[in-house]
Amino acid sequence: MEPFERARLDAYFCRIAARFTPAERPTSFLITHLLPERPAFVRGVARVTELRALLPKPKSVHAEALRQVESDGYACDRLTRELFGDPDRAVRYLDMRAAGRPVVLLDVGGYFAPSIEALCTRFTGRILGVVEDTENGHRRYADLDKLSCPVVSVARSPLKDPEDFLVEQSVVFSTEALMRGRGDILNGRAALVIGFGKLGSSIARLLHAKGVRVTVYDIDPVRRAQALSQGFTVAHDRAAGLGDAGLVLCATGALSLSAEDFPRLRNGAYVATVTSSEDELELAGLPDVYERTTIDEHVTRYLTTGHYFYLLNGGNAVNFLHGASVGPFIHLVQAEILAAIAALARGALDPGMHEAGPADRAAIATTWLDYFNR
Structure with missing residues (x-):
């Protein structure tokens, strides 16, 4: 990515964050594909939350992107299905990283789903909710017998089309x-x-x-x-x-x-x-x-x-x-993830599946067009 492209992307996420940063920033854990453009999104998440740990998906880690996020000072932990497949282990992990804190879990593929009930009931802090990015993960949460917290899914958003x-x-x-x-x-x-x-x-x-x-x-x-x-x-x-x-x-x-x-x-x-x-x-x-x-x-x-x-x-x-590159269009749904964080931080959502509202999506699309339709 050229320097001017990186600067434009950071400016875009600064503007998105200015709109969606909650009054009280929660702690977050971010699961993501760590692709070449992803450090800008990571910085965007860190603007609207206290990013406690980054968990890159193991088969999609770009070496330079990893170097960038680590040099920015973000902790990177190893992600496995087993980490959150075992509720006891999942609770210990969150308590080690964010004991007593309000937490938003940012997911790609339903990693937190097997332990979400235990995290909601046994974690020393408070799970404000989950943001899920994929259809696979959407189904994993929707198929649970009971959801103990709100899950905002961007998987079926028109901004993801x-x-x-x-x-x-x-x-x-x-x-x-x-x-x-x-x-x-x-x-x-x-x-x-x-x-x-x-x-x-x-x-x-x-x-x-x-x-x-x-x-x-x-x-x-x-x-x-x-x-x-x-x-x-x-x-x-x-x-x-x-x-x-x-x-x-x-x-x-x-x-x-x-x-x-x-x-x-x-x-x-x-x-x-x-x-x-x-x-x-x-x-x-x-x-x-x-x-x-x-x-x-x-x-x-x-x-x-x-x-x-x-x-x-x-x-x-x-x-x-x-590179799985989809150009700047990926930044539409990344911005919606930041909007979902703000919605969870407000605490007005009941346990269950949710989506971002049309007003937030329209604002994101308008901002995106200002930066990338040139």
């Missing part, structure tokens, strides 16, 4: 780039897209526009019907779709391929995901008879007698190989 549109393009771009590096192309290939939500449906359309024969599978029969109405072939079950696919793109945000699914892949098939391997793929359950060989920097061949397939980027989000 531009980001989602560009993420879909970057997924297809990165998948094709890795395949081309091995002399393969998308055109004429049969593909299976697992998951026909916002991301999966757009990826299916992009692949189709590139001359790919696309089959769709989704566990939701309503989405299967939607895919059929849009002209896609719809697999009756996952196994039926796997046999013919030269490319399998996993876009569920949950488990797409279990261990028993991998032997059903056709020989030479490529497998790519839009989220992390721990969410989409049961790689740990693969039989030891598969020999794993790195044949290109980001392509791993899984080989056993009579069967082989290729895994892209170790099963992690394939678009992160090329």
